[in-house]
Amino acid sequence: xxxxxxxFSAPKKTTGQKVSSTISWLIVLALIIWSCTGMSFDxxxxxxxxxxxxxxxxxxxxxxxxxFNEDEGVLDNMIITLETAFFGTSIAALLAVPFGFLAAxxxxxxxxxxxxxGKRILNIIRTLPELIIAIIFLVAVGPGxxxxxxxxxxxxxxxxxxxxxxxxxxxxxxxMEALTAVGANRIQTLFFAVLPQVLPEFFSFALYxxxxxxxxxxxxxxxxxxxxxTPLLFSLQSQAWNRVGIIFIGIVIAVVVIDFISGAIRKRxx
Amino acid sequence: xxxxxxxxxxxKLKYTLIFLVLAVLYVISYIGIKADFSELWTGLxxxxxxxxxxxxxxxxxxxxxxxxxxxxVKMAVLGTTIGALLSIPFxxxxxxxxxxxxxxxxxxxxxxxxxxxxxDLLLASVFVAxxxxxxxxGIAALIFFSFGIITKMTYESxxxxxxxxLESMTAVGANKLQFIGxxxxxxxxxAFIAYVLxxxxxxxxxxxxxxxxxxxxxxMGLKTNLDLFNYTHVTSIILFTLIIVVIIDSVSAAIRxxxx
Numbered sequence: 001x002x003x004x005x006x007x008f009s010a011p012k013k014t015t016g017q018k019v020s021s022t023i024s025w026l027i028v029l030a031l032i033i034w035s036c037t038g039m040s041f042d043x044x045x046x047x048x049x050x051x052x053x054x055x056x057x058x059x060x061x062x063x064x065x066x067x068f069n070e071d072e073g074v075l076d077n078m079i080i081t082l083e084t085a086f087f088g089t090s091i092a093a094l095l096a097v098p099f100g101f102l103a104a105x106x107x108x109x110x111x112x113x114x115x116x117x118g119k120r121i122l123n124i125i126r127t128l129p130e131l132i133i134a135i136i137f138l139v140a141v142g143p144g145x146x147x148x149x150x151x152x153x154x155x156x157x158x159x160x161x162x163x164x165x166x167x168x169x170x171x172x173x174x175x176m177e178a179l180t181a182v183g184a185n186r187i188q189t190l191f192f193a194v195l196p197q198v199l200p201e202f203f204s205f206a207l208y209x210x211x212x213x214x215x216x217x218x219x220x221x222x223x224x225x226x227x228x229x230t231p232l233l234f235s236l237q238s239q240a241w242n243r244v245g246i247i248f249i250g251i252v253i254a255v256v257v258i259d260f261i262s263g264a265i266r267k268r269x270x
Numbered sequence: 271x272x273x274x275x276x277x278x279x280x281x282k283l284k285y286t287l288i289f290l291v292l293a294v295l296y297v298i299s300y301i302g303i304k305a306d307f308s309e310l311w312t313g314l315x316x317x318x319x320x321x322x323x324x325x326x327x328x329x330x331x332x333x334x335x336x337x338x339x340x341x342x343v344k345m346a347v348l349g350t351t352i353g354a355l356l357s358i359p360f361x362x363x364x365x366x367x368x369x370x371x372x373x374x375x376x377x378x379x380x381x382x383x384x385x386x387x388x389x390d391l392l393l394a395s396v397f398v399a400x401x402x403x404x405x406x407x408g409i410a411a412l413i414f415f416s417f418g419i420i421t422k423m424t425y426e427s428x429x430x431x432x433x434x435x436l437e438s439m440t441a442v443g444a445n446k447l448q449f450i451g452x453x454x455x456x457x458x459x460x461a462f463i464a465y466v467l468x469x470x471x472x473x474x475x476x477x478x479x480x481x482x483x484x485x486x487x488x489x490m491g492l493k494t495n496l497d498l499f500n501y502t503h504v505t506s507i508i509l510f511t512l513i514i515v516v517i518i519d520s521v522s523a524a525i526r527x528x529x530x
Contacts, residue, residue: 140313
């Protein structure tokens, strides 16, 4: 019975752990203090801007409803934005397939450098911001949603390809071995052992990225790549907050609806 | 002798329908965005031309963009830190195993979902209108941006913590604060720190482009140089940003791996 009376105490940390956690917190603190240097926050200016804040809120809460289904209004532009995201993500979802296989470690077991190279390429594509890519495509095809679509199509390869490669790495290799054992060639293995396993996941990842791309596409217009971002930029510049309000409502509704539908489909897929 | 019965292949109707719907959507989108791949083909020389002007980067320019680059990182640090601090109470309010009242969690989640739908550039433009051009607007935008991401990820991981300690705290009559401090926080803390780090990576990338709408950081220099067709400077900025992003990503990813 003596054991039941033993008191419990929190697990002791070793001195080494204590030191390293203290040092990491100090580093974080130093980083935050360094970040505050050179930042000036003007309280007077903040107070002066209160009327602007008031006007913004007034505008946001009294949206210009008539702009919703006007010609070239919220509805028209939001549809273009959705189409941009849809087409762009679809192209990326297709183009990402070879990259996904390239980057998957278990697809090129004998040559480790292939998957290393594939992962590097995908990383670089992911790191380039969409807006920058959009600006480059604007030079080629001129302003408009087509440039936005190309930018999304290019940028999304990075993330979709990475998710694909992870799905391939996590799949069951039994069917592959079985098919190889009965003498299937690589193409046959691909079609009858690999793709049936990974396709639902591929589809689910593409949908997930589509949700993200709808958000991305709605701001691409701010660099001239078409869609709802274009009127958004104009009304922000002219401080037409009522119009910003209705555009904002349009974006929120579209994003919520798309997330809901896509989430429901994804739940059934995986 | 059921074994001899042939297995019927699953109906293909569903897939045919899905592909038909997709095909219709593609046609509508293709027309809607006035896509024209021949245009891309004819425009490719323009890209080549631009890329050739983009190269080589002006390495001497690296030194003069050091300050805005630091500003970008500072904005991300401050935005993420404040966003993370703000996210703590909302994380707890949104987690269904901490607050059992569905009204509390439901309303909190509604607010969080709403904040997460706002694109970062839109937030930044609104704050530029309020606080004027400069990093303060960017930090304000990043606070909201990081707040949304951190809260969402953390409350989802709080909901998966071991319910044992929670039940024992309730059983011994702990109040809500003790309950949170001794049963929730110790379990959720490593995940929370990992998410903050991850969000910091995202914020560095976001911070680098917020300047396009005037919210401070390297993006402002990028916009100026783009507008002036100073392409060698543009390349330097992009390259420098990539280097910084890759360094921060790999350091942060290494720390996160140790944490979880």
